[in-house]
Amino acid sequence: MIFKLIKWLFKTLFLIIGSLPLFRCFSGNNDKVKFNGKVITDKNFIVLNKQFAKDATTAYYKSRAFSYADVPTFEAVDDHYAKDKNAVYYCDEYREGQNYYLTKKQTIVNLENADPVSFISLEYGYAKDNQRAWFEGKHFKVEDITSLAIIDYHFCKDDKMAYLNRHPIKESQGKTFELMDRNYARDAANIYYYGYTGEGQNNICILPCHRESFEIIDDRYSKDQTNVFFLGFKLKSADGSTFQVLAEDYSKDQHTVFFRERKVTDADPKSFEVYEENGMYGHDFNFARDHQSVFMDDKKVSGADMATFTVLGENYARDKNHVYYKTNIVKNAVPASFRVYPHDFGNADAEDALNKYHEGKKVTDD
Secondary structure (H helix, E strand, O other): HHHHHHHHHHHHHHHHHOOOOOHHHHHHHOEEEEEEOOOEEEOHHHHHHHEEEEEOOEEEEOOOOOOOOOHHHEEEEEOOOOOOOOEEEEEEEEEHHOOOOOOOOEEEEEOOOOOOOEEEEEEEOOEEOOOEEEOOOOEEEOOHHOEEEEEEOOEOOOOEEEEOOOEEOOOOOOOOEEEOOEEEEEEEEEEEEEEEEEEOOEEEEOOOOHHOOOEOOOOOOOEEOOOOOOOOEOOOOOOOOOEEEOOEEEEEEOEEEEEEEEOOOOOOOOEEEEEEEHHHOOOOOOOOOOOOOEEEEEEEEOOOOOOEEEEEOOEEEEEEEEEEOOOEOOOOHOOOOOOEEEOOOOOOOOOHHHEEEEEOOOOOOO
16 A cells, blocks of 8 residues: 555656646756746746747847737747747847857847748748748748648758759659758659759759669769769760779779769770879879879879889879979979978978978978
8 A cells, every 4th residue: 555655656746747837948956947048037937948938028039039029929939930929930140250259149030921820840940831931031932832841951842843942943743752862862753963062052953864773872973874973964985884983083984084074084994093192191183093104183194103103192292203293293303302291381391302392392492
C-alpha cells in the first residue's frame, strides 16, 4: 500500500512539472523568468518563445516593442514570424556596418495582404497563407499554394512546379521533384545540375543525359554511358564509358586528358599522372606529367627535365637546370639552393643563395 502511494505521488509530481507554463522554459536560476537576457518581474509578462513575448499592453520581438499589435491575440508563429487577429509580422535582427560588433537592431515588417487566420510557418524562412507564399517576409509567386512544400533553404515545390531560390525551374514537374545529392536533382522528366554562380546566385540546368545509365561522380562531374558533364555542361569529346576523375582538377578518358573543361593538348592518357606534391603546398596552379612532358594546368612547361622536375609549392617548381614560376623560367635563379616560403612571407615568397623572389620576380632592395 505504501509503495502504491509513493508511486502515485511521483506520477502526480511529474504531471504537475510537465504542465508548467511555456515561459518557465525560458527562466533562469531560482525560477526567475528571463527574456532577451533580462529578468522579468511583471506578472502579466508572457514569454511566447525565445524571440517573442507580450505583456498587458505591448508585444515584443527581442528588445523591440510594437504596441500597434493586438496584444490579446498576438502569438508567435516561429522565431521570425508572428501574428495577431489583424496582421502578420516578419521580424529580424541585423547589425550595421559601422558598428557591426557593437550594436544589434531589430526590424519589424507588416506583411501586406497576409491572412492571419491561415498563415503558417514552413521552415527555412518560408511561410504561406491561403493565397500567398512568403520567404523572409517577402512575397513570391507559386503555381499552387495549397500543395507548396519546402525542400531546403534554396528549393521548394508544389504539385505543378519546382523552384530554386523562389524562381520557377523551367520544365520541372513539382510533384516528383527531389534532390538526389549535392548539386543534383531529378523529377519524372529530367535530371538537373545546380550550383553556386557567385554573388548569392545559384543556377540550375537540365542535363541532356541517358537517365538509366546516369551516374554522379562528384559535385562537379557526372556521366552516362556516352557523355560526361562538368558543372552541368557537356565535356566535349569525353567518352563516358572510360572517363575517370584524377586529382587536382584533372580527368581523362582513353583518348584525352582534361583540366576542368579544357583539353590538355598532346598529353598521353596512359602515362599521365598528377604530382602528389600539389596537395602538400599552397598553390593556385597544378603540375602534372606524362612520359614525355610536364604540364601546368592545361599548358606544357617547355624544356622541363622530366627526371629531376620537382614541385615546390606557391606555383614554383624546379629541375636540375631551371626554377619555374607557373610555366615561366625564373631568370638567374639557382635551382640547387632555391627555397619556397608561404606566400607573402616577409618581403618575398622564395629565395636562393643570391636573391629573394616574389611571384617569380626578383625582389630588389630599396
